[in-house]
Amino acid sequence: MITKRHLRKVWKNETKVSEDYLVIISKELSMKISECKLDSELRLSHFVAQLVKEVGPGMRMEENLNYSVQGLKSTFRVYRNRPELAEKHGRKNAINQKANQEAIANNAYAMKIGNGDASTGDGWKYRGRGMIQLTGKGNYLATESIHANIWNENTSFSSSPQLVAQPKYAIRTAMIFWLKNKLYLKADKGASRTVTDSITRVINKNTDSYGQRHEIFTELYKKGIFKEIFK
Incomplete structure (x- = not known):
């Protein structure tokens, strides 16, 4: 079972990331860890590493478009x-x-x-929201049917896109993206830079953070933050 204790080792800033957020996110992850194919240390470490870079240390749930x-x-x-x-x-x-x-x-x-x-x-x-920064009307729409199937809950993200920024739906939509794009199959290939790059390419193809995402994953995996969950 994933707990807030595991996630606090990842999001360490208690001022920016509340206990309540971590409780909600850990609960949602634990409930559907198998169904959403996050059921190994390797898979979960790859997944969380991507989330860390998507939302940052302060867990920002909406896209920052403050460009020069x-x-x-x-x-x-x-x-x-x-x-x-x-x-x-x-x-x-x-x-x-x-x-x-x-x-x-x-x-x-x-x-x-x-x-x-x-x-x-x-x-x-339909700007980027949630822990995987779900972007675009097509992605918001596609997420609805999968969400209904997994959680047996009809939620219209396309008509109420702001819901995706709430912690419950922020993590659920990230899990759906992982499942829908079969990123668990890529994660199963190991801990190399090639593997993390292949996952990053699907999540945020044009980012300049390929190297950083691999470094985050490597740190999580080497420290064994999620190891005890799968003993």
């Missing part, structure tokens, strides 16, 4: 192709221009992962 102008250009193709939009939407510290995070989401995610064009507001409505 240059950050937009280097991260999103639409802003590389339209630098004038990057100038308009990106953060400029020198002149105290804040990032227009809603506009960034709507443009960066337009016509992707089930979203409509920028004018629909889908990018902002």
Whole structure:
């Protein structure tokens, strides 16, 4: 059984990550650990390592879109192709221009992962949330039926996307993503950088944190944080 004690070894900042959050998350993980294919030390370590990088040490449940102008250009193709939009939407510290995070989401995610064009507001409505940073209308919709099958609970994430930022659904949607994409099969291949990279590629293909994710996994696995659960 996974407990808050195990998770506190991962999210150590008691000021930023409450006991209540860890209790909810550990309970949800324990209830469906087998059904969601997190039923080995290797699988769980790979899974949690990815979550750590997705939500950070403070367990931020909503995507941070506070990009500078240059950050937009280097991260999103639409802003590389339209630098004038990057100038308009990106953060400029020198002149105290804040990032227009809603506009960034709507443009960066337009016509992707089930979203409509920028004018629909889908990018902002379905921005990254939860512990795997579920993004895009298509992913929110796809998660609903799987959630209903596993938890026998009809929850409309597409009509109430803010639910995904709540700890119960934040961890459930992450578990669904893991299961739906069969990432457990990749995790079963071992503890190498090649394996962690293959998982990262599915979760966040364009991230610059491949190396960091492997380091986090290696630390969790070598310390045996979840080892006793599977004795």
